[in-house]
Amino acid sequence: MMRVLVVDDEPLARDGVRARLAAQPDVSCVGEAGDGDAAAQAVQALRPDLVFMDVQMPGPSGIEVLRRLPPSVRPLAVLLTAYDHFAVAAFELQALDYLLKPIDDSRFQESLDRARAALRHRSQPGVDTAATPWVERFSVRIGQRIAVIDASDIDWIEAQDDYAGLHVGSRVYLLRESLHQLSLRLDPRRFVRIHRSTIVRVDRIAEMEALSNRDCLLRLRDGTPLRASRTYIDPLHAALAAR
Template sequence: MMRVMVVDDEPLARDGVRARLASHADMRWVGEAGDGESAIQAIESLQPDLVFMDVQMPGMSGIDALRRVTSQARPLSILLTAYDNFAVAAFEIHALDYLLKPIDDQRFRESLDRARAAFRQRTHDGYVEPQKAWAERFTVRVGQRIAVIEAAQVDWIEANDDYAGLHVGSRAYLLREPLHQLAKRLDPNRFLRIHRSTIVRIDRIAELEALSNRDCLLRLHDGTPLRASRTYVDQLHAALAAR
């Protein structure tokens, strides 16, 4: 069970996060705050495991509030903002994720999955839970044969109804597993979702190009163009900055 609090100067925004959390039985709401100073005090008294932190608030920003909490006492954090220029600062305070307002429900669920994975790795009562074993290979049917595809060979993955298309160089293999389920089995340090229907291996990215609608066009080392939607762009920048 994760203890969760929300910090936002807008009551409706706090209510929105709280409503979304209600459908997740492993998340326990412990409190809220409406400004940076109150957030620091609440974090010290409530000791949440996870905080949803608004970036821009009157007075102290959410990022500055988290900076004022010692690293030992600082909870896992997911940043909330209507703007998309805080990715580097988010990385500096080790934020798990960065959600743009209005919050996309699917991105919210993905953020919680990241929080769960990070929470499992934290020390509890002197015991560190073993790290989740990420998928290292996949078995796919090719005609009458079964082929084994190593995760390290995969360049990118696309949704294809109830299948996931594994792209390895110029070839594509259909894995009988929906993309949203496969995403939970992939190492987040190597694979990143950049669109509802696309996952990319981070070290295959060669360049990025910002688009006018705040989406992003990226190209892989082999020249393959892929589109990253605006709800994933900041997470993409933070992942590349961390490498």
């Protein structure tokens, strides 16, 4: 059972997070707090696995509360805010995710799934509890050979039925894994989902063009055009702000 603490100075916002958590059979909401000082006390007393932490609130900010905790006892954190300019601090703290208000249901579910994956990683014997589970390389079968692909070489990734297509320059390598499961294993500081079927490496983005329906057209450094869905625009802006 994943133990979750909800921190937000707005009661309605806390209610919204709690309602979403109540629909998760493997999640227990162990407490809540409405300001920075109460949040710090609750984290120390309850030792949650995961905290949904508002950034701006009375007393110490959510970011300051997390900074004061030693990494060895700091819970996994999903930061909540109405502004994307806190993204840099979020990534410095290795926050698990960064949700902009109003919270999108599909993004909320992705955050929980990422927390589940991180907790499974931490529970493995001999694993440093402060370590992150982000994958650094992939083994991909090509005929009778196995190719090893470094995550740092990937430009973007697309869903291809039951596979994920890893685009490395002009080559595409098929990895037998769903895009959703793969997204949970990629470092969110380097890779961001921009569509249900597309993940892009942030430092490969050269330019963005806003479209009339709040979608965006991205162009990568090699000229590749990719469409970013409006559902993922806010996390995309947050990831770019953290570069």
